[in-house]
Amino acid sequence: MNHELPILVSNENGDLVRWQPFHYDEDRKTRHATSVKGGEKQKLATISGWTAEFFIPYKLLRPLNNIPPVPGTRWRANFYRVDYDHPSTDVWSWQETGESFHEYKEFGLLLFE
Numbered sequence: 275m276n277h278e279l280p281i282l283v284s285n286e287n288g289d290l291v292r293w294q295p296f297h298y299d300e301d302r303k304t305r306h307a308t309s310v311k312g313g314e315k316q317k318l319a320t321i322s323g324w325t326a327e328f329f330i331p332y333k334l335l336r337p338l339n340n341i342p343p344v345p346g347t348r349w350r351a352n353f354y355r356v357d358y359d360h361p362s363t364d365v366w367s368w369q370e371t372g373e374s375f376h377e378y379k380e381f382g383l384l385l386f387e
Contacts, residue, residue, distance in 0.1 A: 275317065276308040278328075284338055285350075285378055298334075305329040318359050326355065343386040350381040 280298065284291045305328065309315070312322030332342045340347050354375055357364040367375055369382030 275315070276306060276326075278304060278306055280304060280334075282335065282338075283378060286339060290378075302331060302334045304331070304334065345387055347386045349384040349386075350378065351384050352378075352381040 281292065306326065307328075308324065308326045310319070310321040310324045313319045314321075335341050340349070343349065351368075352371065352375065353368040355366040365375065369380065371377040371380040
């Protein structure tokens, strides 16, 4: 339904840091949009597919190293969709991580060109 939860989890050489951006000013906000196919965009609707797109400004990630990334920079990352429409939670992820989406060692790899 096009909601977001802006949380960043960073692991730099075993130093695991979790934070939520608190200066979420206009030039630090993500932008996002969603659409559905084969049905209405509403809770509990039956659809045949969905699309989500988003933009994360580098300024929002500035506390991290390698900002902005240069060609050849590699980041571990994952992206999720979580639905709470049913008695059980439905979760989709870009990269399978096993039992929990907290398993950062199983995240996918972003390679910047």
